[in-house]
Amino acid sequence: MRIPYAEMRAEFTRILLKNNFSEERAENCAEIFATNSLEGIYSHGVYRFSRFVDYVRKGFVIPDAEPEKHSGVGAIEQWNGNLGPGPLNAEFCTRQAMKLASDNGIGCVAIANTNHWMRGGTYGWQAARKGYVFIGWTNTERNMPAWGAKESRLGNNPMVFAVPFGTEAIVLDFAMTQFSYGKIEALKTEGKELPFAGGFNKNNELTNRPDEILETMRGLPIGYWKGAGLSLLLDILATILSAGLSTSELSKREKEHGVSQVFIAIDLKKLKNYPSIESTISAIIDDFKASSTITDGAQIRYPGERVITTRNENLKHGIPVEKLTWEMIQQM
Structure with missing residues (x-):
């Protein structure tokens, strides 16, 4: 329907x-x-x-809780999310990062004790449509193994890159697992299998069955060992920049809440080459989309298209x- x-x-x-x-x-x-x-x-x-x-x-999400600033120096600030709604805290941090970027060229807001931001790309779109480059990421509970490991000790720690593009944006929003757990759960609800292997079953075998991956909570890292390494560094950075909880600490809780996140904005208008940036991006995208396709009639799309x-x-x-x-x- x-x-x-x-x-x-x-x-x-x-x-x-x-x-x-x-x-x-x-x-x-x-x-x-x-x-x-x-x-x-x-x-x-x-x-x-x-x-x-x-x-x-x-009680994991507190409806009326708002972020409180803990510290700040130059273009970086640390905030406490007070377990408020993740999407609202994330919107706030995005606005604050853009404000810092307007003053300094770049702004970084790290927030501890917040909640799931839902779709990270939301905040990339918001920033890019206002003329800012956006980089952001969050840590999560354990749901991905280190490469070669049996148990999950890493989060899939979603990350977002966004740049302005005309009246829209180019937005790459991706988890460190081949498929986000939200996507895996959605496909299970729809009675579908993943188009490619997305994790391991209880026999340590790669599988494209959502139910088997959700049973083990062992998603397949993107790029195998490279994705596992990137996940580890994103967790470390989110934790130390926000003074918040790590993936290991989050995983001791009954349910995932109180995560750590980072929001970075860059004001392109501050750059000397700003007048030529739009044409530069357009030329790169034109070249990208000129790729020959393996399948007749297929389209090459940039992230977010x-x-x-x-x-x-x-x-x-x-x-x-x-x-x-x-x-x-x-x-x-």
Whole structure:
């Protein structure tokens, strides 16, 4: 079934208001979930919403908690998220990083004790549309093994890069596992297998079955040992820059909450070559898209390009969602 964007956003707002969100915070949070769904990131939109509300009800997410600044020097600041809603804390940190970048050319905001930001690309889009380069990442609980290890001791620590591109943006939003766990859970809900191996089963074999990966919580690192190494460094940096919890410490909790995140913005207008940046990016993308395709009729897309197509399609026809999932949301 397909649900109009406005209806989905209104339904999310209604539920958040019932769960102690102020009107403004409910509307902002609902808009993030609905927009994630509109743009095709259903795993961190409509399919994640029920779990988000469950975490609110269990006290892992505190609806009215706002970030507090702990320290700052030059273009870097450390904040405490106070276990507030991850998407709202992430929006705040993105704005603060852009403010620092406007003053200094670059700004870095690291936040401890926050919650899942849902779709990290959301904040890349927000910054890039305002003319900023964006780099951000978060640590997570353990869900990925070091290369050659039997048990998971690394997080899949999603990372985002974004640059302005015309009226839109080029946005690379990726977890350190071949597939995000949100995507794996969404495919399980839809009764589908992964298109490629995405993790290990209990027999230490690579598998493309979502249920087997969710059973072991051993996702396949991107680039094998390279992805595992990158995950480790992202966890170290998020932890020390925010003075927050590491993946190891987060994994001792009943549920993942209180994560550490980093938000970096660069104000391109401060650069001497700013007048030529747009044409430079366009030339790079033109060359990239001139690639010959293996399959006739296939398209070469830059990161984030598919989002634009999906957004327009879902605005026109409605957001696709499993009927049972939507009925459960309506009953909340």
